[in-house]
Amino acid sequence: xxxxxxxxxxxxxxxxxxxxxxxxxxxxxxxxxxxxxxxxxxxxxxxxxxxxxxxxxxxxxxxxxxxxxxxxxxxxxxxxxxxxxxxxxxxxxxxxxxxxxxxxxxxxxxxxxxxxxxxxxxxxxxxxxxxxxxxxxxxxxxxxxxxxxxxxxxxxxxxxxxxxxxxxxxxxxxxxxxxxxxxxxxxxxxxxxxxxxxxxxxxxxxxxxxx
Amino acid sequence: xxxxxxxxxxxxxxxxxxxxxxxxxxxxxxxxxxxxxxxxxxxxxxxxxxxxxxxxxxxxxxxxxxxxxxxxxxxxxxxxxxxxxxxxxxxxxxxxxxxxxxxxxxxxxxxxxxxxxxxxxxxxxxxxxxxxxxxxxxxxxxxxxxxxxxxxxxx
Numbered sequence: 449x450x451x452x453x454x455x456x457x458x459x460x461x462x463x464x465x466x467x468x469x470x471x472x473x474x475x476x477x478x479x480x481x482x483x484x485x486x487x488x489x490x491x492x493x494x495x496x497x498x499x500x501x502x503x504x505x506x507x508x509x510x511x512x513x514x515x516x517x518x519x520x521x522x523x524x525x526x527x528x529x530x531x532x533x534x535x536x537x538x539x540x541x542x543x544x545x546x547x548x549x550x551x552x553x554x555x556x557x558x559x560x561x562x563x564x565x566x567x568x569x570x571x572x573x574x575x576x577x578x579x580x581x582x583x584x585x586x587x588x589x590x591x592x593x594x595x596x597x598x599x600x601x602x603x604x605x606x607x608x609x610x611x612x613x614x615x616x617x618x619x620x621x622x623x624x625x626x627x628x629x630x631x632x633x634x635x636x637x638x639x640x641x642x643x644x645x646x647x648x649x650x651x652x653x654x655x656x657x658x659x
Numbered sequence: 660x661x662x663x664x665x666x667x668x669x670x671x672x673x674x675x676x677x678x679x680x681x682x683x684x685x686x687x688x689x690x691x692x693x694x695x696x697x698x699x700x701x702x703x704x705x706x707x708x709x710x711x712x713x714x715x716x717x718x719x720x721x722x723x724x725x726x727x728x729x730x731x732x733x734x735x736x737x738x739x740x741x742x743x744x745x746x747x748x749x750x751x752x753x754x755x756x757x758x759x760x761x762x763x764x765x766x767x768x769x770x771x772x773x774x775x776x777x778x779x780x781x782x783x784x785x786x787x788x789x790x791x792x793x794x795x796x797x798x799x800x801x802x803x804x805x806x807x808x809x810x811x812x813x814x
Contacts, residue, residue, distance in 0.1 A: 459677075468684070476691060485722055486713040487776060487806040495796045519784075590786030594779050595708040598805055602710035609712055620712075627717050653785045 488602060490650075510574055511581045513543045515600055519591030523600070533599045540607030542568070544582050544644070546575035554578030557643040565614050579611075579644040587651035604648045612640030702736075702743050703728035704780045709810035716804065721774050723761040725754075727787060728780030740783045742791060751790045758798035774802040 496502060515536070516524040523530040525539065547558055547569040557578065558566065576582035584604045588597050606620070613623035616636050623640060626633040703726050716722060726743040730736035741748045744757045762770050775795055779788060795803065 472684075472687070485716050485719060485776060485804070485806075486808070487804040488710060488712060489714050489716075490803045490805060492792055492796050492801040492803055494801065495799065588785045590784060590789065592785040593781075594783045594785060594788055595781045597785055598708050598710055598807065601805070602712050602807075605712040624712065624714055627715075629717060653789050 488598065488605060490601070507581070507583065508577070510548065511576045511583060513540065513576070513582065513584045515584070515586045515604075517586070517588045517592045517596055517600060519589040521593050521596045533596065533603060536600060537603040537606045537610070540584060540604050541610055542570060543576050543584070544579050544607060544611060545569055546577075546582070547571055547579075548573050548575055548577050550578040553643070554580060560643075561615060562617070565611065583647040583649055585649045585651060588653045590653045590655050592653065601648065601650070605646075608644070608646045608648075611644060616640045700746060701726055702732070702746075702748055703730050703741055704782070705778060706781045707778060707806055707808050708781045710805075710807045711810050713807060713809055716774060718769075718772075721765065721769055721772055722776050722804070723758070723773060724776050724778060725791065726778045727783055727791065729782060740780070740787045742787070751794050754791060754794035755798040758795065758800045762800070772802065773800050774804055775800050776804040776806050778806040 514524075514526055518524070523533060523536075525536065530536075545565065545568045547554065548571055550558060554577070557580070558569065584607075586597070586600055586604065609620045609624055613620045616623065616639050618636070623636075626637045628634045628637050705726060705728055724744075728740055729738055730741050730748065736748060742751065742754070743749070744754070749757060758773070758775070762773050765773060777788070777791070792803070795801065
């Protein structure tokens with residue numbers, strides 16, 4: 449043993465080892481892309497029984513906000529031609545929050561809103577009665593590009609999330625990050641959604657411009 | 660015993676350990692290079708569209724992935740968008756069977772809440788997507804996640 453003590457001077461210097469390890473760590477941190485499971489959630493309607501005719505839903509035309517996207521990716525928004533989807537979220541939001549002819553429940557709902565949201569009700573007679581009735585309908589052709597469809601769907605979701613988050617006093621990003629796992633976040637989530645169902649209808653595409 | 664003692668007295672020389680870190684690092688490199696997080700080979704083009712209203716799913720085990728896009732190997736599979744589930748390209752009618760297989764992998768309590776993450780290429784038209792969705796409805800897997808990445812705001 450005494451002999452080995454004499455050779456201590458020969459031991460390597462491990463001081464830079466930490467630096468090397470950190471360099472490696474940082475390199476892999478930067479280059480690794482972990483597959484993320486982020487996206488836009490949608491719940492498809494249940495399968496239709498061919499023996500049962502589809503329910504005949506009577507809805508006033510003013511309660512439906514129609515967006516048609518054709519095979520050239522042009523938009524027809526409530527009968528008006530549009531080239532780009534930008535700005536649709538504002539229109540969606542105005543439509544949802546219109547309160548044209550609210551019933552009793554809707555009046556109570558309206559009164560529960562913070563003042564900033566109440567101020568957005570335009571009360572136009574040709575737009576939706578109240579958020580519970582309002583439906584956004586997106587219809588595409590088979591030849592419509594998925595990217596354009598997703599953009600419109602994204603904007604429709606944005607309109608709803610804007611309303612929800614404004615109602616509970618969060619930013620939209622914070623609201624969307626709520627997981628509903630614990631009670632506090634579940635309560636916030638439910639408070640935002642209450643009385644305003646996210647009614648985005650995606651119609652079956654018709655056979656134009658596709659296969 | 661005498662033999663052993665003799666050896667001990669002769670082994671005073673220590674092993675040179677200065678090369679040890681190099682060996683360890685070489686091992687580290689080897690494993691880092693060869694490890695792939697997902698061994699699934701994607702056979703179709705995947706340029707995921709961007710959007711803003713992204714939501715994250717809490718439970719990753721409930722997600723099954725479906726890839727839709729133009730096949731990478733066009734000479735073998737053609738240029739029309741195809742659907743990939745697991746490692747193979749499948750046709751629409753097989754989706755129901757695939758969903759049921761995926762569902763069987765889950766614990767019984769979770770089977771109803773299976774979520775299908777649709778990773779769809781930008782270039783795909785709505786036609787094939789609607790076919791897939793019809794099949795998913797037939798399979799009663801109605802929770803769908805349109806996989807998307809965060810849009811980088813330009814304004």
